[in-house]
Amino acid sequence: MSYPIQYVDVFGSESFSGNPLAVITADDALTPRQMQRISHWLNLSETTFLLPATQPSADYRVRIFTPEQELPFAGHPTLGSCHAWLAAGHTPKQKGVVVQESEIGCVSIRRSSDILSFSAPPLLRSGPLSEEELEAVAAFLKIKREEIVDAAWVDNGPGWMGIRLASAEQVLAIQPDTGWSSSISVGVIGPDDSDSDSEFQFEVRAFYKEDKGALIEDPVTGSLNASLGQWLYNAGIVKGDYIAAQGTAIGRKGRIFVHRDETGQVWVGGQTHTQIHGVLTL
Numbered sequence: 001m002s003y004p005i006q007y008v009d010v011f012g013s014e015s016f017s018g019n020p021l022a023v024i025t026a027d028d029a030l031t032p033r034q035m036q037r038i039s040h041w042l043n044l045s046e047t048t049f050l051l052p053a054t055q056p057s058a059d060y061r062v063r064i065f066t067p068e069q070e071l072p073f074a075g076h077p078t079l080g081s082c083h084a085w086l087a088a089g090h091t092p093k094q095k096g097v098v099v100q101e102s103e104i105g106c107v108s109i110r111r112s113s114d115i116l117s118f119s120a121p122p123l124l125r126s127g128p129l130s131e132e133e134l135e136a137v138a139a140f141l142k143i144k145r146e147e148i149v150d151a152a153w154v155d156n157g158p159g160w161m162g163i164r165l166a167s168a169e170q171v172l173a174i175q176p177d178t179g180w181s182s183s184i185s186v187g188v189i190g191p192d193d194s195d196s197d198s199e200f201q202f203e204v205r206a207f208y209k210e211d212k213g214a215l216i217e218d219p220v221t222g223s224l225n226a227s228l229g230q231w232l233y234n235a236g237i238v239k240g241d242y243i244a245a246q247g248t249a250i251g252r253k254g255r256i257f258v259h260r261d262e263t264g265q266v267w268v269g270g271q272t273h274t275q276i277h278g279v280l281t282l
Contacts (some may be wrong), residue, residue, distance in 0.1 A: 001029065005280045006087065008080040011220035011246070011270035017253035018270070019220040021080035022047040024280055025088065032063070032070070034282070039065035045218060046077045050085055058101035059092050060085050068210060072103035073157040075222015075268060079116045082109045083272035104157060110267065115257060117269030120226035125155035137163060137186060140177050140207075143170075150235070154227035158185050158208065162224075162231050165190040168203030172249055176207050176215065183211045187224040189232075189244070200245040200255060201238075204228065219247040220254030226268045229258040233266060 004025045012018025022042050026035075026049040039047040044067075051061040062081045064071045071077075082098050092098045098109040100118075108119045129137070129151045138145045147165060154162035163186060165171055171190040185208040192198050206221040218224075225244055232238045247254040257269040 001282045003027075003030070003280045003282075004088070005278050006084045006274045007276035007278075008083050009273045009275050010076040010080040010083070011222070011254040011256055012273065013253045013255045013271065015273060016275065018247070019076045019218065019252075019254065020044055020275075021077055023050060023081050023084035024048070025050045025084070027051065030282075035063060035065055036070070038280070040067045043067050045216070046071070046074055048077045048081045050081060053101050055099075055101045055106055057093070058099045058106055059090065061101040064102065068213065070103070071157060073107070073121055073223060075118065075224070075226055076220060076270075077222075078102070078107060078109065078118045079222060079270060079272055082116055082118075084274065086111070087274055110269075112269075114271055115269045116272055117257065117259070117267040118222065118226070120230055120266040120268055121156050123154060123156050123227055123230060125153045125159075126231075127153055129153065129161060133161070137161060137184075140180050140184060140186065141174050141188065142177055143174065152231055154187065154224070154231050156223055156227045158223055160185050160187050160206075160224050160227055162228055163188045164237075168192040168194070168245075171203045171205055174205060174249075176217075178215050180209055180215060182209075184209050187221065187228060189228050192245070200243040202242060202244040203248065204244045204246040204256070205249060206246070217250055219250060219252040220256065220270070221246065222256070222268055222270070225256045225258060226266060229260070229266045229268060233260050233264075 150164040206218040244256040
């Protein structure tokens with residue numbers, strides 16, 4: 001058996017500057033065990049598999065795998081999968097809106113010029129962190145507890161904790177504990193006040209570690225930026241559209257476009273580019 005595969009750069013402001021994603025156009029003959037094995041072998045942060053939709057309103061169905069497990073939702077795999085589906089010549093049922101079916105439900109994706117944007121799903125967990133959790137996060141990030149301006153659960157699937165610092169400079173200075181022993185998912189954000197004419201308003205970094213895995217800094221993270229956007233809007237910290245930079249500390253140049261519409265729905269967007277076309281052979 002053989003299946004088309006695309007490698008898509010998601011959220012990059014130029015080629016090879018965002019978060020890579022492998023997108024495989026599959027069918028129901030490919031088992032979840034095979035999907036997991038392929039994802040483990042490719043060893044990207046996520047690999048997705050495009051399948052026929054089972055919901056009447058959806059254009060296609062996607063399954064999202066890390067090298068170790070399946071995820072109900074993730075942001076850059078959502079945009080990259082939509083890009084690959086459109087690049088294959090498909091047309092959505094609704095003009096201007098692609099509906100993606102995933103484990104978390106149906107997610108709407110809009111296309112405007114060269115930007116794809118997904119609707120941020122509802123948070124699965126929100127609210128403040130306990131003092132014990134704050135102390136642990138500060139220890140993990142190797143910062144003083146008082147440097148944390150605000151913190152909250154911003155979990156839409158991957159278990160994110162949101163940490164707000166006073167500046168982008170502080171965010172970029174973080175050197176987390178690489179020997180951290182337990183699982184953790186932390187997103188850190190701080191405003192960029194260095195130049196009023198800057199192309200972005202916030203700097204974001206994302207760190208996660210599974211129980212038996214290594215500590216990873218994600219290049220650009222759609223799910224985190226979706227939940228951070230919901231948090232910032234609901235807290236009144238931002239009111240209009242904004243752009244977040246991510247990946248700076250690891251040599252990437254990700255740009256995430258965040259918008260809240262008149263209904264209060266948050267949309268998270270970025271550029272997407274297919275860098276490699278090929279065929280996966282089993």
